[in-house]
Amino acid sequence: TWESVPQAPPDVIFQLTAAYKADKYEKKVNLGVGAYRDNDGKPWVLPSVKKAQAILLNDDTVDHEYLSITGLPEFVASAAKLILGKDSAATSEGRVTSVQTISGTGANHLAAVFLARFYDWSRAGGEKKIYISNPTWANHKAIFNAAGIEPVDYPYYDAKTVGLDFEGFTGALKSAPNRSVFLLHACAHNPTGVDPTKEQWGAISDIFLAKGHMAFFDCAYQGFASGSLDADAFAVRHFVAQKNIPLLICQSFAKNAGLYGERVGALHVVSASKKQEAAVKSQLSVIQRAEISNPPAFGARVVSLILNDNALWEQWNKDVKFMAERIIDMRKQLHSLLTEKHKTPAPGGNWDHILKQIGMFSYLGLTPKQVKYIVDEGHIYMTGNSRISMAGLNTHNVAYVAEVIDKAART
Ligand code: LMR
Numbered sequence: 001t002w003e004s005v006p007q008a009p010p011d012v013i014f015q016l017t018a019a020y021k022a023d024k025y026e027k028k029v030n031l032g033v034g035a036y037r038d039n040d041g042k043p044w045v046l047p048s049v050k051k052a053q054a055i056l057l058n059d060d061t062v063d064h065e066y067l068s069i070t071g072l073p074e075f076v077a078s079a080a081k082l083i084l085g086k087d088s089a090a091t092s093e094g095r096v097t098s099v100q101t102i103s104g105t106g107a108n109h110l111a112a113v114f115l116a117r118f119y120d121w122s123r124a125g126g127e128k129k130i131y132i133s134n135p136t137w138a139n140h141k142a143i144f145n146a147a148g149i150e151p152v153d154y155p156y157y158d159a160k161t162v163g164l165d166f167e168g169f170t171g172a173l174k175s176a177p178n179r180s181v182f183l184l185h186a187c188a189h190n191p192t193g194v195d196p197t198k199e200q201w202g203a204i205s206d207i208f209l210a211k212g213h214m215a216f217f218d219c220a221y222q223g224f225a226s227g228s229l230d231a232d233a234f235a236v237r238h239f240v241a242q243k244n245i246p247l248l249i250c251q252s253f254a255k256n257a258g259l260y261g262e263r264v265g266a267l268h269v270v271s272a273s274k275k276q277e278a279a280v281k282s283q284l285s286v287i288q289r290a291e292i293s294n295p296p297a298f299g300a301r302v303v304s305l306i307l308n309d310n311a312l313w314e315q316w317n318k319d320v321k322f323m324a325e326r327i328i329d330m331r332k333q334l335h336s337l338l339t340e341k342h343k344t345p346a347p348g349g350n351w352d353h354i355l356k357q358i359g360m361f362s363y364l365g366l367t368p369k370q371v372k373y374i375v376d377e378g379h380i381y382m383t384g385n386s387r388i389s390m391a392g393l394n395t396h397n398v399a400y401v402a403e404v405i406d407k408a409a410r411t
Helices: 014-022 047-057 073-084 103-118 138-146 166-175 198-211 231-241 274-291 298-308 310-341 352-356 368-378 398-409
Strands: 096-102 129-134 150-155 181-185 214-219 247-252 264-270 361-363 387-389
Touching (some): 073 231, 073 298, 096 103, 264 298
Parallel strands (some): 129 150, 214 247
């Protein structure tokens, strides 16, 4: 029956994890998938999460009934508050529809299906298109293609400066048809770690306003960029404060709560009025029912407890800061080894981009040949675009990684 099914290529990110696991080399390092590791290279269950889990496991009122189609109400309400801020006018005016999703991927997918069905494409150039940064998270293209929306690249990363191509980015915003949909990484851009400055976000939002563009925010790293949950919500809150920019936010708790496998996330759609909010919610419910019926409960309960209990909330803020600071420290160590110890030739003239880039990833700016050397000779797993997950570095392996990068850069 299935003779005509062609073999699909493996996933670019998860195949690295599989290859790393199968590798017997003693000094192997996994800098592929964006998942936090402690200084011994082990997954880390956040202390705040451990405490919340213990509370749930001892609570006899917690059962395994279905959640409602749109998820756990106290989770989605507090998740909205986390990204939009405590005093968000959009929330108090009842203009925010929040639905629990299968983490960030599910939020992106639900939003894509919703847009494909209900966005007024006739007033947005006539074709179902979403503009995505070049480069972007490897899964974005697949998600939009699957929903029948064509992903189109906009310039973002400048290989010459190993930084933001601001002119190219704003040029694309200006030349796209009015009311186009643009995907923005809320903070800690994946894969480059290159974010616009506050001033640049201001200029970008002005163009959104002038052109009537829709902002499709993907927010998978709140807290990871700066260590502060509020500071990392700047771009989203700034856009929401402009009032007339239509927008939605895909929110993941995989990274900042370390709940990767529990699939905890939410989609928040900010409407112009309360009336639209209700209609949007009804349609998201219809889509969600057909696809997953209702989202998983446990992880959402954990996050909801953390967001609604003072002591857990404070602990979580510390946990997020701890992860962000360990990553920042690894940036400093790798930078110093490459510049001071090895004096490694750098793309763009120096290695300062390792310090400037923020969040889980650093984009080294190496060529595919150099990356191949690092993977094949060093058994250091990373994506072909020279992205490394900083969280995979630790005080035991950073010297080895720097040594191999140095050799690769000289090949
Ligand atoms: C990554 O980019 O490595 C993570 O977001 C994991 C994933 O799902 O790809």
